[in-house]
Amino acid sequence: MRIVNVVAAVIKEGNKIFATQRGYGELKGCWEFPGGKIESGETLEEALKREIKEELDIIIEVGELLDTIEYDYPTFHLSMSCFVCKIVSGSYVLKEHYDAKWLTKNELRDVDWLPADIELIDKIDILLNEDVLS
Numbered sequence: 001m002r003i004v005n006v007v008a009a010v011i012k013e014g015n016k017i018f019a020t021q022r023g024y025g026e027l028k029g030c031w032e033f034p035g036g037k038i039e040s041g042e043t044l045e046e047a048l049k050r051e052i053k054e055e056l057d058i059i060i061e062v063g064e065l066l067d068t069i070e071y072d073y074p075t076f077h078l079s080m081s082c083f084v085c086k087i088v089s090g091s092y093v094l095k096e097h098y099d100a101k102w103l104t105k106n107e108l109r110d111v112d113w114l115p116a117d118i119e120l121i122d123k124i125d126i127l128l129n130e131d132v133l134s
């Protein structure tokens, strides 16, 4: 099966994370973490910074790798590296997405996530917990 390598940004600000709603394609309308496919010759960090600049017109700092999701879609295998990120400069502009939201821990499961993202949500839940404790 074809393997698609993707990087995604779990952008965090205080006790909230940033989610975007897909504006096009087969999976249109579902929620995801902004990001996209890695191009040849790019590091994961370079790819992620490029995608976020293209999609949202903001500069991010790429932090720890939260998880690498492996998921079989009907027509390809997704390998998606998800990094905790923060905004360094700019205010987001939706260049490709329909909508975007900052979600608190309690709102994490209120949106219709892409199927591959469901297992990541538990890790994000824990990440937001740690903040409550600190």
Ligand SMILES: Nc1nc2c([nH]c(=O)n2[C@H]2C[C@H](O)[C@@H](COP(=O)(O)OP(=O)(O)OP(=O)(O)O)O2)c(=O)[nH]1
Binding pocket: 004, 006, 007, 008, 025, 027, 031, 032, 033, 034, 035, 036, 037, 078, 080, 114, 115, 116, 117
């Ligand atoms: N960016 C992103 N992609 C995700 C997530 N979850 C998930 O299954 N995907 C899938 C959807 C796409 O098949 C792929 C991301 O590729 P992409 O954003 O470049 O989207 P695309 O397929 O529309 O690519 P393209 O037409 O622009 O080349 O990963 C997620 O949280 N964020």
